Amino acid sequence: KRIALAHASRVFIVVTFVAFFYASFLGISIAGEDRPYIGFADVPGADLAILAACAVLGAWLGPKVGLPAPQILGPMILSGIAHLTALTDAPPPTLAVNTAQLVMGTVIGCRFAGARPREIARDMALAAAASGLMLVIALATAFAVTSLTGIHLSETFLTFSPGGLPEMSLLALSMNADIAYVATIHIVRITLVIAVAPVVFRFVRPDRNGER
Template sequence: MEIAVLPKLTWRHPATLALALAGGWVFHMLHLPLAWMLGAMCATMFAALLELPVVTRTRPMRPPFAAILGVTLGATFQPSVFAQGQSLAVLLVAITASTVLCGLAGYQYLRRVAGFDRITAYFAAMPAGLQEMALQGGQAGGDERRIALIHACRVSLLVIFVPLLYGLIYHVDSQKTPLMTRTAGDIAGADWLWLTALAVVGWGVARRLEMPNAPMIGPLLLSASVHLLGWTEASPPHMLIVVAQVVIGSALGSNFVDTKWSLLWQTLRHGLVLVPILCGVCLSAAAVAGPLVGQSFGVVFLTLAPGGTTEMSLIALALHADVALVVSSQLIRILLVNFGATSLFRLRR
């Protein structure tokens, strides 16, 4: 399998990661939800906006660590997930409806109020991954930088506020998640082989199939399949998950490198309006779907929340939500947008 290699590293990469690690440690000591990723993101983002010379983009370093998180999230799938078929069927309708409504509402706001051109507004409004939408929007002739900034603002705001609000409302301690208590010594040699194979093979196959967010989704799907079949119960150790969260957080924060304050404010002020609009749509859908699914309102909202698949799934893991249900729903949403929205755009042209 052909796997992308890491880019050439400079002294700024370890410096950025050290800064991100420090931010994660501070948030961890404050017992904030999703501390390592949230702290790493905030530290890197503020350093980037202050134009500190030690900060550089770490997004190219994200794929291997996204694969680790994919394997981790896949390990939460157990045979009992099959009993949730009816819930997923109901959620499929809610996901489709909320995704379409989010796209329509976002497009109307960005086109008519923010004044974005048609292509930029379309791809910036889609509740999918930053990288995929920015790339496809740029190829279609849109403003790739604005698309990326809108998505970065959307995901960043959700990653900041959703864990904090959930922590206040549900009073959970994200430091005590079961998967976050395993040490390297708890994992047998055969299990290490399983974990490595799941990450490498899952990523390679997904990349060959040109799946969106292949480094995470491929290992996640393969890990979920293997754990559902009962072939292994292995999951990555706590320290590896922490490192992966720090890298993911630094990648989110470093999206703001070389961003001028004027452009950031122009984009952020629209993001500050757009995120409540999208959340309002998803909250309404969660209120309707919740009683039909038989899950708490908080869990159902996480299944519909228009954040990144990796980030929303990690929030579910940290907050002891039904991770398998949230991951499955987020995958459906991301695949729906990546394949449905882009195909629709091509047809409209």
Template sequence: MKSATDITGPLKLAITLTTAFAGGGIFMLLGLPVPWLLGPMIATLIGSNLGKRYYSWPGPLRNTGMIIVGYTIGLSLTAPALKEMAGELPSMLLMTGLLLLFCAGIAVIVSKISGMNYKTILLGSIPGGLTQMIVLAEESDDVNLTVVTVIQVVRLMMIIIGVPLLIFSPLFGHGSGVGAAAPAGVEVTAGWPDLFPNILIYGIACILCAVAGQKVRFPTAYLLGPALITAILQISGLAGPALPALLLNAAQLMIGVFVGLLLDPRKLNKKLLTLSLAIGSGIVLIGGAYLLSLIFAYIDAVSLSTAMLSLAPGGMDQMSLIAHEVGADLPTVAGYQLFRTFFIFFAVPPLFKLIFRRKKKQAAATG
């Protein structure tokens, strides 16, 4: 009888895939948010911690998922979306800056209460998207990936569940704005025949840019490289086909499994305290977004629903779908969500490096 150490790579991969599919299927049946990301992540997290040597997930599979997600992000950068962003740029910059400062303040408080590394708490608190922040945390030094992921996952689930309940509550009056046609890029699924032949050009370009970005140490290269080249090609006139739902789900699974196998609950000190602080900071973050939306609605004369969905620290796709249901201004919501995503992509990594490099030098000088 073979021991766990004798299990071959293909068998480990089969066990990992089976666990991931089971997790995703259970999450779908329960109607939980982002089932093919969180389901495989949690299932493989549990399975690998029960028998670590039975599980494996090659890096190239994770990278493939990242390229697919990057491509879908790039599809959102259409001419109408860019025009909307250009007209609202000062307001977008102000509101995004205030939201990030609010997150940084929350991270300071949580870090002091928990005694955890501020850099770890900050990465967990910034609303840059679960996948993006986890990848950034993975590439950063002195960061506890497990803590970052726990805080991000708790925040994501609270946003996806809490914001719709808040928007549909009497507090918002079910939205008072006038519905608009969905901006290009919000409709993200299509049939397989619609992919060809343009997907071949996009596929090659995305892979080349992802690899090149990694070579020059571009932040989250397998995500940003494809996103940028997709946007450039699309604006140049080459239509980018939307991806079938199956491919999008597969990409989430590839990333979710990779993250699940990276997590180690034994590295999560003060488990109850960490979860409590994650929930508390999530509530405070939603409250802060609501207060900022009041300011935004007053300054730009938009409906409160439009303002809240534009600033809510969730994904553009979920927020846009809710905007459609309540009759909010879809282009405004999509534009603000897209701006914040790319602002965090480009501004946060170099800013982090600058701030923490200075802190490191100061600590060395006083040490």
């Protein structure tokens, strides 16, 4: 429970900071006011069917093949294939994107269900300290990558921000950033964490006698 609460606190803090940073310093709204509104009627029926198929099949296949964040990454991969093969070039309707943002925000909030205020305050404080350090490192890395590659800071910072893959991918979609770039780096990060964490855990986990 504490691990889940700590991760929920981290994601909440990171998403909040990213939204504030982009709006205040980069002039980019997470809410997407700068994007043209795309209604369902603006997308041809065949393209809507393809996008819907990518969403449904991707969400079904993602868990079966063991993808991280399968309900996000599965549809993303299928949609990427559909767009790369010119099967469709349609963007998702704005209402669908806004609904996904609403659902994601609700999911983050629901992770605090059942937690006592003292637990939330404690884990929020710890998450703020840890997330603050990681955000400083992420921002420094993003500036370095931007200066070396020319990729806009709005994309590099999302890429290295210590948020979750679903949250950062959805933010990238909201800002018309390169979702494939953002998601790929986060997948690499998750893979490294999964590979390294068990090794580190063996060194820090108490043994049966309570010694480290």
